[in-house]
Amino acid sequence: MQPSSSKQLLLLNTNAERLTKLEKLLVSGTDYTIVLATNTRSAIDILKRDNIDFVVSNINLDNFDGWRLARMVRSGVLKCSADTPFVVVANTWCEHLASATAREFGINSLIAFSEYEKLLNIINNEDLIPLKDMEKSSLLVIEDNSDTCHLVNRILNTRFTIDSASNGEVGLELWRENNYALVLLDVMLPGMSGNQVLDHIMKENPKQSVVIMTANHTMELAEELMLKGAADFVTKPFRAEQLRRVCETAARREDFIISNLQFANKVQSLNQSRAEYKNVSEQHQQLLDQIGTIIIELNKNGAIVFLNKAWEKFTGFTIEESNHRPLNDFIETSEHADAFISNEIVSLLSSNTNSHQFEFRLKNKFNNALWVLARFDITRKHETNTISGTIENITSRKKAQEELEHIAMHDGLTGLYNRLYFETELKQFTAMASRGNGPHALLYLDLDRFKVINDTLGHHHGDMVLRNVSSLVSSRLRKSDFIARIGGDEFALLLPNTNQDTAFNLASNICKLLDDYQCRVEGKVIKVNCSIGLTEIDCKAYPADEYMKQADIALYAAKRLGRNLAHIYNESDDLSKDLLASLKWIRKIRQAVADDNLILHFQPIIDIASKDVVYYEALVRLELNGELVQPGEFIPAVRTRR
Template sequence: MPRDIHILLVNNAPEVRQMLRTALAEAGYGNITEASCGLSASKILRSTPLDLIITDIEITALDGWRLARLIRSGVFHCSSATPIIVVAKTWCERIAETTAREFGVNEMIALEHFQTLPEVVQSCLQAPAEIFRNPSVLVVEDTQDTADLVLRVLRHRFDVEVAGDGRSGLEAWKKGRHDLVLLDTMLPGMSGPEVLQAIMEIDPEQPVVIMTAFSSVDLAEDLMLKGAADFIAKPFRAEQLRKVCELAVKRDDYLVSNAQFAARVESVRESTEAYRRVSEAHQRLLDNLSTIVLELDAGGRIRFVNQAWNRLTGFSVAESLEKPLISFMAHDKGSGRNGLKSLLTRESVSFQGELRLNDKQGQTHWVECRMDAINSDEGPAIFGCLDDISERKKAQSQLEFLTMHDHLTGLYNRHYFDGALRRMVATSSRGQGSHALLYIDIDHFKVINDTFGHQRGDALLREISELILSRLRRSDVLCRLGGDEYAILAPNSDPSQAKVIAEEICQLLQNFRSQIDGKQVGLSCSIGISEIHGLAVSPEEYLKQADIALYVAKRRGRNRVQVYDPKDTESEELRNSLDWARRLRQAIEEDWLQIHFQPIMHIGSGKIAHYEALVRLDLPGRELVFPGEFIPALELAGEMPLLDHAVIRQTIALVAANPGLGRVAINLSAQAFRDEQLAPLIEGQLRLKDVAPSRIMFELTESASISNITAAQRMIKRLNGIGCEFAVDDFGTGFSTFGFLKLFPAEFVKVDGSFISNLDRNPVDQVLVRSISEVAKALKKKTIAEFVHSETVLNLVKGLGIDYAQGYHIGPPLPIGELKLTASAEAYAAGNPNPAT
């Protein structure tokens, strides 16, 4: 290393300059210019090119920080990147190091370690330390819009890296060890809490800020307890995000600074003058911190506090000194008072928790504190730091309210209801009385929403909520479960008392008139009641009972009250229907719903033309369940659209994956005509799976189509428009409706199986089938015979003019894996009407 480099040595004390010059000279550095203050150093820098500057912090006229800032700004004759080394007489390591980074200082050492100065000089000259480095932030977020927003907000202050999922985020952190991790809770593959756990196991001191949109207060608190430094709720403001990230990046600096500051003050408290010099040196640094740093004496009185105290509380440092910290604390019995008391009595040596401070205007602020008790020559003392967390506590409170309340009406929500019901059931199970659950549904509310719009409907729901509340007792709990459904938990009420309450609510709504767009809107409601007596196996059983009673009330004409009665056969039918609806939802979620395919043969060619999709339930512990067992129950419960949607999705997916299926017929329920989401679902699934509409046809029963002829025509017209075809299923059961075929735009007519199963033994059936065939041909429609179970029946339907045959003689329904697919069905779907050709 050449020793002719030019060094500027700046220090007020001649003896210190001499000591440092000697150490440098012994290492071979002889070209040294000295300056006794910041002003003389500035004059030298204006005219003389220099290779390195060594300075103290405390120099007159221009302190070391400002001198460094001027050098880095490029106003002097030397390069703005000239290495700067600070040799400080008094300093707190972490605070000084943090400040040094901010002012672009390359290296910093204590004067007591001046012997290491030559090695530090050599290191700076060989490989200058990086200056002006922004803190690094790793953003683990799978939503691109959120990630882009964070990047825009933070890129000017931080070096930002983005990872799109938990696993890649963890690998990026292991590689980069970023100053801060901004972590979403909901991530694909590896969740946010799992990433946090993995990071904490490797480095418990790593600052991690959690981003959460739907999480509860309990989840946020749990993640903080597991190591997260802070959290921020989505959606967030730019200023809020920057503040949280700045605080998180600097938090470790603050906490470490506090411990180092306490240790430093204790070590130099040998004389009053030494303490004063250290206190003044650090006061200038501490006053720039947003964290409150304080010292308490043995009686808990404030001995030292920085200016952050004044900014938070409004009380000046002067008027706060010698006053007990507890006199500024809110009058509650929180952990803060207990923690401070344990430190003062020496029951513990450290405390970390939350407490509330009163400001000068009487407002309360939440702060997070960390305090340590030490013993000094002057007796016991307590050192600590306080961080303002008022905004975080406010956000927690808002999250807690939103977790328990309905955003539209302000009533308790389903989450709160579930907990309250469990508690009420528990008290009843312990023999502390019986209670009542009232399940309320506003009659025909969907009509109001569809007629006047959801905004007016929401306003009406708020009015209804106020109306119901006006009737309840103070002990009753009203919850909105969703949509137009409410529940009331009535403690210490038997069924007769609950029925009185319910009937009064029905009367209130019936008498209520709301004006919407100049029109009077009348209301009514149906209410189901169950008694909470502690005998049911679970809280959900009481809700199910109330739900069943509500169904009974609606089936008996609505605008009435029904108390659940297990002996009521109608209630038992509804219970069975609701059980099947629950099992269907579980079957869809657990993939227990199966689609089997039965071939339909073109009689003239003997080739398979297409298949019919038939649904089965493969429930655990049972043999395969056929539709006849569960469809009537689903129709009673009004849940057929759920089955329609699931069958359509699964069938189209199987058609897409198996070209050999060719065309497939899907049965639609009678409720499909009232399902406004059905046609968009079909169109969307065909696009999503890239399936030609000509490969899908739909079957509608004759009876359902006749009762909904207008809706059926509308749906068929829409799906015909994209290329799907239709068949009338079970035709002939309403034989008086032959003229219906003229109105119904279907390409196929399926002769009901009741005419086919005895065709070889019943001449009347043969006449009827021939009639159907002739009428269909006259209307240019193709016919399909169901239940063809023998060669004899097949020959008969062929002789009667039927075009296609379906039944066990042609082939049984089988899952896709057991089908022997041929090219004929695929060719038919491609547009060849005669598979034989």
């Protein structure tokens, strides 16, 4: 050991022969005082006790590893500084994966033991990458909304070096000029669409990781882009943690793919040396076991031939009991599950594509099914094909997606479907009727004088009444019938394969049901009635909203006829004609309000005795096509409303 120095270097290696070689090199070639450790426990005790200025460790330690030791140093819980240089000398490793892992655990430098003499240059010349300057992954954001770009920069700038483009054309130019770990692509772009941008990227580099940014109303387009090769998607507005997690996973996708290829190349080159092959395999297994994502390899028959420890944590099955079994054995049992997975694997083996991804439900040892995303790549070597890939747990994402879909389709107060979803269903019923499948019936239900309940008892009691009425009406419907809340106290019912006579009987029964119903809310009995307008969906009207207009007219007719009853739309009766004319005026008035076409005229009111103007009377006029319409023509239409 050289004379005492002000700087101390901790040298940790559990292999005595390698420890001796490294000690001789460092004693003669550096100014550090060398402190030796042959096991993890003693190394941690030294780091707790002494001011260590430099750490050199190998990866494979006794019941521990160099990655976790580095994590303890970086955490600042030991006596040494959290910024203490940390170098790993590895026996063997999968280059790309080890480098990526080293970056994540704050390793300043990583070299193979076969090149251990380079350690002197690293230490003496301080040829280290400082923690703050460690290379970030590169990210290209293609987004036309500047606010979204700024938000992405704020969330991800600590993890990525970020370039941005405001349209698809500029984005593709930047992408072709640089090598990006990840592309964050907006679905809706001006000019060249996100769909077209992805087509170009996948054609030129199918392995490029692309994350789609989408709003709820463009989810179908996002799914289409995922099928075309996008790695993942994130919905706007996104949360910071959600964006970080999705981008981090997608950026690592290439690490997994490249590492698997490097692993395969190493195995092939070491086939003649069984002992060395075993050492390499153990090193790789240890590295792969640090990853939370399942790493899997299949043979041409779809049987498992390789797994990492994440499989055991995720499924509860051991690697030993899972190896050599078909992946199908671990797929949730369903009508076509086995055939589906088999077809996906056969497609990958037989087609020209080198990669494929799909989602399915993986069952664990406790028969719980969890949603996963599988990404497979095929390596073709002569007559042997190897399928390797990753399996990620997307159960939380699926659950969140299902919750968002439920919120998007349902009314928050009653739990019934909402107006948006109702309009979609009405279009479906109209389309079915146009193909000769029908007739169907549409019922438009409105509670009579519900405003009185809200005004006298309060909106809280009114909400309780709406929930009770929703439950009561729903209980009288068939499983195939559809009910939605489309307004404050308005409901729409769609009855498949039902003529207007049958629908009228049901509507009349619902009116009587509510009339007889004693709605009790917090000890009070509230009287509830309804009026119903109905029309038959018989393919005569198009588009779908024409049927809604007919039911609306029939509803107002029911109210005109005394309320608490049902009325069938008939375009030939005078009442419907009057109401239709009123509705046309109402649409004109609404448009006039939107276009600011309501005009006020003022006329003075004069005191006859004094001849003075005592006040002015404001008179409203409607301007249509440059002409003034007197209130006598349009005010009566407004009064027909409830």
